[in-house]
Amino acid sequence: MTTTRRLLPSLAALTLTAGLLAGCGGKEDPETTNAGGSESTTSAEASDGGGASKSPERPDVPKPDPKDYPGMNEHTEKGAEQAFKYYWDLVMWGHQTGDAADLKGRQTENCELCTSLVGDIEKIRRDQTPWSKTTFTDKQIETATPEGQEYAFVYSFVVGEHEKPVKRNSEKVRRSDPTVYAAAGGVVWGNEGWKVDDAGAHNEPVDQ
Template identity: 35%
Template sequence: MPRQILPSLAAAVLALGAAACGNGGDGPVTTPPPALGSDASDGGGSDPDPSDGGGAETEEPTAAAPDIPAPDPADYPGMNEETPEGAEQALRYYIAVMYWSYQTGDANELEKLHTDTCERCLERTHDIRSVGDSGTHWSPAPIEDVGTNNIHTDDFDQLISYAYQLGAHQEPNPNTLELEHVPQAPYTALAGMTWDQDAWTVERILISESEHAE
């Protein structure tokens, strides 16, 4: 069944491609979803000043991570196949693991799914670890698929867009760490995917709140 590319993604495609052709500069600038961008960990979460007294550092207790089952790779058949469909499934799995990581504070699996040069991915991993350190986690955030699309490009092995609905949930305010209600919202992820060592990895990614094409 044919699927349309969101018209609003056209500029993002160009930005993502331009970033891929750059020489290691900053990644493309977009409006990230709440708590997913680089600003999410800057509000009140900076490292404490080093002590000049010489006393032992006090270690604050942290809450145990919620026992939430991780996404099952078996639910994303073909994601380890070198095909456009495999890249689509791999991106769906990345998104599922990303939100699971925000719910648990565990970014270990997520780190395996992107390259070391994906700046947005690295920022997100830092944010997730900050959530884990604070002991304040997201509540479950259900994901409803809307559709995926493969976009022709010469900049990546595959360029994939993935539209989905993120269900209503709670997440900590970056300044107060108090949980706040976040309503359901539509999102689109656009990712440049690289095939490496028998698996797809995310090389570049943009995630933004966006209306989905009918």
């Protein structure tokens, strides 16, 4: 992911525990540019006891429930905040499932990172390379100065340790250590509710 120029002032103005170190590559999935060497590649055991491994199965990960984001469909600042958190929950769920369908309706055409994220997740589905099941923990959300949007936020959260196949049908997996993300974005209100209109993010490994 890359931080958009419009949101750079907002990120610079807020000192978060996330540290805001390594940028997340726009055409890569969020974990591929973690700083600090937090990834390693290992060989997974073959599913048939030594032969070719099967295609990785989609983890049984519950989809984020809109009921857990009270007011996100309301035209209020709290609703905007909840909608922004829901969007990023869908992003992380999508990396575990390859499902980006709901994201498409929650972004505007202005959000280049959003389009890249959808492409990343759809590639995961095509290549059958989902993340293993992982945890997703909120840290904090701060109001930022919007640049052309109604509201803007910087949201930090922790993604737990997880693995993903290096490529389809591969026995090798890439391990990602627990990572803190800080996502900045602006949202706009329309006939279909809140949509992310601009976004960027940074990440760094969790201190061990």
